Amino acid sequence: MDRYPPISIIVPIRNRKDMVPRLINSLLNVDYPTFEIIMVDDASTDGTPELIEKFPVKLIKLHQSLGPASARNTGIRHAKYTIIALTDSDCMVSPNWLKELSPFLKDYDIVGGYVKFRDYAEHRITPLSHLTSKTEIRINSDINFINTSNMLFAKSLWQSLGGFRNYRLEDVDFTWRALKAGFRVYYIPKGIVIHDNPTHFIQKFKRLRQYGECYADLIRIHGIKLRYQRPTSKYHSDLIRPSILLCSPIVIIWLFLFFYCISPLLLICGIICLTSLQIYKFFSYKRQLGWKFIFMLNIMKTFIVLFSLINFLRKK
16 A cells, blocks of 8 residues: 555535635645545535535535434445545544544554544543544554544445434444454544534533443443543542442432332432532542533433433333
């Protein structure tokens, strides 16, 4: 493989009119010998496709919203080059994005790069942002998936895996299927992509609920534990690895006690003790980790366990 093979950049987009100029200008300014940009509009209603048409990129319009996974698949099918690079519509890429990552495709099948989230709490809750060295991703790695906001692979690999599936976290599913099929996945803390985030609390809460539901589904489907560990301290490790056994949010314990009809006095005592413990932990680590980070992470962990419990009860 050439050191810098021609690349097709695929970006699914829906209702991002305010971000289009910044995104496309960053893509056009990428320092790379040969590449094409394919924007797949997922039935936007805010004038996004009309704005994209003003730029020298290839635009594919979907007449019905199918979600980002299907939009990515459509773009990859229309790609004229054999190497695919993915990013998201709320991102900006660095000029050296492709040059810093593509050479590693000579030895690995999927390559992921560094994603910098603008929101500090979001950045800390995202596992790959904590890896500071080159790492081969495995099923039992501390972190075992690559983000589609910064991912490169061969089109033939995508074909062999059957493309992306329509999950909210299609990148986790895609990585896990690749690992199970024996493909090699590699992370390099270079090729920077800057990622925006929802700023409104309701939007963040909705997104964390979707993450929790989807993580729980994928853990059940693949039989793989989500590895989401930041091994900088024991507390971080315990906090950021939201497997069913290690995380026990208060809400789930409350529900367990309620549905099994334990005496009201025991229920009240348990709630007081658990709440006191959580308050103690919160203030003990607030300065070290930040309250927004702790709050977001515990919301997501709660949803993961909640939807895992729902899946378990459905099987029963």
